[in-house]
Amino acid sequence: MSLVEEAKKQAAYKAVDDNFPPHAKYVGIGSGSTVVYVAERIGQLKNKDSFICIPTGFQSKQLIIDNGLKLGTIEQFSDLDIAFDGADEVDPQLNLIKGGGACLFQEKLVAVSAKKFVVVADYRKKSDVLGKQWKQGIPIEIVPNSYVKITKDLKSLGAITVTLRQGGKAKAGPIITDNNNFLIDADFGEVKDPVSLHNKIKSLVGVVETGIFTNVASVSYFGEEDGKVSQWTV
Numbered sequence: 001m002s003l004v005e006e007a008k009k010q011a012a013y014k015a016v017d018d019n020f021p022p023h024a025k026y027v028g029i030g031s032g033s034t035v036v037y038v039a040e041r042i043g044q045l046k047n048k049d050s051f052i053c054i055p056t057g058f059q060s061k062q063l064i065i066d067n068g069l070k071l072g073t074i075e076q077f078s079d080l081d082i083a084f085d086g087a088d089e090v091d092p093q094l095n096l097i098k099g100g101g102a103c104l105f106q107e108k109l110v111a112v113s114a115k116k117f118v119v120v121a122d123y124r125k126k127s128d129v130l131g132k133q134w135k136q137g138i139p140i141e142i143v144p145n146s147y148v149k150i151t152k153d154l155k156s157l158g159a160i161t162v163t164l165r166q167g168g169k170a171k172a173g174p175i176i177t178d179n180n181n182f183l184i185d186a187d188f189g190e191v192k193d194p195v196s197l198h199n200k201i202k203s204l205v206g207v208v209e210t211g212i213f214t215n216v217a218s219v220s221y222f223g224e225e226d227g228k229v230s231q232w233t234v
């Protein structure tokens with residue numbers, strides 16, 4: 001296992017061991033490569049038949065099933081005891097950039113529905129200010145036919161580059177989210193005031209959600225290069 005992969009696993013295992021409520025009934029499971037180890041650890045719990053897991057998208061639904069966990073939906077269970085998810089960048093106030101894996105709307109829905117939201121990441125995600133480490137831009141989920149207008153609007157708000165995310169080798173054309181939307185990555189450089197930037201972007205017609213998460217995470221676990229796990233809390 002590579003250093004980064006080991007760091008992800010250590011962070012995820014410790015996050016579950018430290019935080020999983022003994023009598024949890026509803027648990028949110030996020031998306032990405034670090035959460036794979038969260039689902040693995042939760043799947044090792046002896047009482048895994050006593051709670052229901054709520055996914056943030058297609059990948060996490062599969063993780064829940066593959067680890068023998070009970071699956072539910074956020075429509076059925078909208079008050080979660082806890083949720084775990086990865087992040088693309090984390091600052092010391094636990095402001096986050098998320099959406100690198102294109103799941104941000106459902107990730108935010110699950111995160112804000114949980115009494116406690118726990119972030120799991122490796123050491124590369126730590127940053128003193130959002131936008132310093134994650135250079136790809138702020139992921140923004142949008143209604144497809146609004147992308148031309150929103151591209152112009154984002155530039156007016158100060159975006160340096162605005163890119164409609166493409167599906168890559170597997171798909172000619174833009175990526176389609178789990179909610180059948182498009183995704184834009186807008187680079188605003190270093191984001192000194194994430195709440196204000198989120199509010200400005202969110203007010204544009206056609207924006208479903210932004211990948212700026214503020215005031216939602218209460219603790220973040222980071223797997224370090226030396227094999228230890230560090231924590232930031234607010």
Ligand SMILES: O=C(CO)[C@H](O)[C@H](O)COP(=O)(O)O
Pocket residue numbers: 030031032033034035085086087088097098099100101102103104107
């Ligand atoms: O926001 C996300 C998906 O939209 C992921 O949580 C984020 O990209 C982190 O992923 P990874 O754990 O693979 O680094």
